[in-house]
Amino acid sequence: MHETHIGAVFLVGDYAYKLKKPVDFGFLDFTRREVREQVCHKEVALNRRLAPDAYLGVADVTGPDGEICDHLVVMRRMPEERRLSTLVRQGEPLDDVIRNLARVMARFHQRAERGPAISAQATRDAVRERWRASFAQVRPFHGTVLDADVAAEIEQHAEEFLAGREALFTHRINTGRIVDGHGDLLADDIFCLDHGPQILDCLEFDDTLRAVDGLDDVAFLAMDLERLGAPELGELLLDRYMEFSGDPAPAGLRHHYLAYRAFVRVKVACLRYEQGETSAAALARDYARIAVRHLRLGEVKLILVGGLPASGKSTLAGAIADRIGATVLRSDRIRKELAGMPAEQSAAAGYEQGLYDPAHTERTYAEIQHRAGNLLELGETVVLDASWRSADRRAAAGEVGVRTHSRLIPLRCWAPEATTAARLAARTGSISDATPVIALRMATDVHPWPDAHTVFTAGTEHDSLTQALAYLQ
Structure with missing residues (x-):
């Protein structure tokens, strides 16, 4: 079994069964069974965009009385030894794999849904509100999980960058860079198979959080590669993605999105710590160091x-x-x-x-x-x-x-x-x-x-x- 703050995955033979936890974090509420069922079906449909062979459907869970009590996303089990995070930790040569991932994501974003409602989620003000929501959720952990000075510096740098950059975010919208993307691109959820990468587990519970700048989407994985000790692979991913997508984004925006994604993981780690996983505190501090580093580098x-x-x-x-x-x-x-x-x-x-x-x-x-x-x-x-x-x-x-x-x-x-x-x-x-x-x-x-x-x-x-x-x- 693998567990996250919002779900658990059970590996059984050739299959994987994914359960949604009945939790309410404010930014998601899975406490009602009907909502969990809806989200399971949505997860299958959305993830078939990048992994059509991996997602088989949704199964119902029945109790002893025969009544349906929950639901499971049913997937083909991926080979653990081909997980991208595993390959990175083993020091495998991955330049070709990363280039292919960059090409796959550029093609995915080229075909992705666009429109006014999606673009509205990537204005300067919308991005700022996402930062501020994360700041508010992390603030109770200042001085315990996180160094209060580091957290304050992250807030100050992020706010300063956004305050002067409304024209940049408007330009990104006007040039069609905002898409219905993956939203949660992590090395743990990518499997490098002979016929191409299988990219799993997109963000399904909130459409607005999946409406992102394509560069922001890919920056999540680049940040994760850095956290795994391979920053050069993260840089290669972003370089090739920008080449394949024809994206002339300034270095400051690139660093800003890397920092934003690192801080998202700070928030997740804090939530896991609150659930009783004490080792998540060190992870939160690691992500905070990545966030502050990129905010400093991205200062205009x-x-x-x-x-x-x-x-x-x-x-x-x-x-x-x-x-x-x-x-x-x-x-x-x-x-x-x-x-x-x-x-x-x-x-x-x-x-x-x-x-x-x-x-x-x-x-x-x-x-x-x-x-x-x-x-x-x-x-x-x-x-x-x-x-x-x-x-x-x-x-x-x-x-x-x-x-x-x-x-x-x-x-x-x-x-x-x-x-x-x-x-x-x-x-x-x-x-x-x-x-x-x-x-x-x-x-x-x-x-x-x-x-x-x-x-x-x-x-x-x-x-x-x-x-x-x-x-x-």
Whole structure:
């Protein structure tokens, strides 16, 4: 027999019989036999979408008096040695299996039911309500099962991400990413057979909880693989799923859904602990660590990379973006774009003259901040590459961060004057039009930037990146 907080599975010969417990957790109520019967039939119908040969039907349980007293889902018994969680724990090579699972889920989601009622369950507000419902159910376990500080950090990070990302969730709905999915994708319920994976046990008791973003659906299994000690398989699953489904989701959303699914399992573990399974407390803490890790990684950031000409800011900005999967907006490029010029075309002029006069500069910074705001609302971390000499412009960028609930990280690149002069003298093919003379003038016209982290950029690119990443973390 295998037991969960809501049911038990009896393995008998070639068959498995699944019983629903007569429990009421608020988010489900199985206390009435008629409800359990209805849910059993629904479970069979829904699970035949991904495992048509495994689900045989529903059997009635009769008591000594001949009256029906309960119901069982009847299934073919799967080979225990082919359970995905078993294979992961044994360290089997599973890359091909994971790729196939990603392809199966992408195809399943492509064919899945969609519609306004389903999409309504994946708005920003709906996702926030799911988080908050789980927070409320877990709160009584703070300080006993869970570390109260970790639980508080999870709540704070989740709320902050959602507060600034309504546009992201609307975009996901508008691009058809919300489906009637599986809802409970776990490695224990997947069997890797020769003719393909058998994916069992979808969430059947509440249609609204099965109406999810496809990425959210698959993130559940990716999170579970991480919990089993194979985070690289979880990353592979999400990478291939996004490839096969053509999903360009930002890294922040990916981490957010991984954290959400981990916290769902925190809640389940707490409920099992309350039912008397004391070992579930350690499991709840493991899941909480996964949740907080991904919420930290998924934090949306607005990174200002500033400094004088040839201080290495563009090199550093690009390196940061490549490492963390961010978008770079470069003032030199946008300035010329707004003027209708190719980025590579020279616009050299005197100090604060021509394309670099105050009006063009003001327009450039306004545009870079506008684009940054749009990207931040869509969950993209943004790196803004500009000199950031003006305290007022830095303050305006900070307001964009506040409005989009994004963490502002100011980085000031610095190298000795001899280094920057040598770089300017050797520069070819740059889209920057700065000259040594202009660099000297700019150096005398920089507002103090006391809250910036200084990155020493006279060394290697790797050294500069290491410093910057330490500040980001």
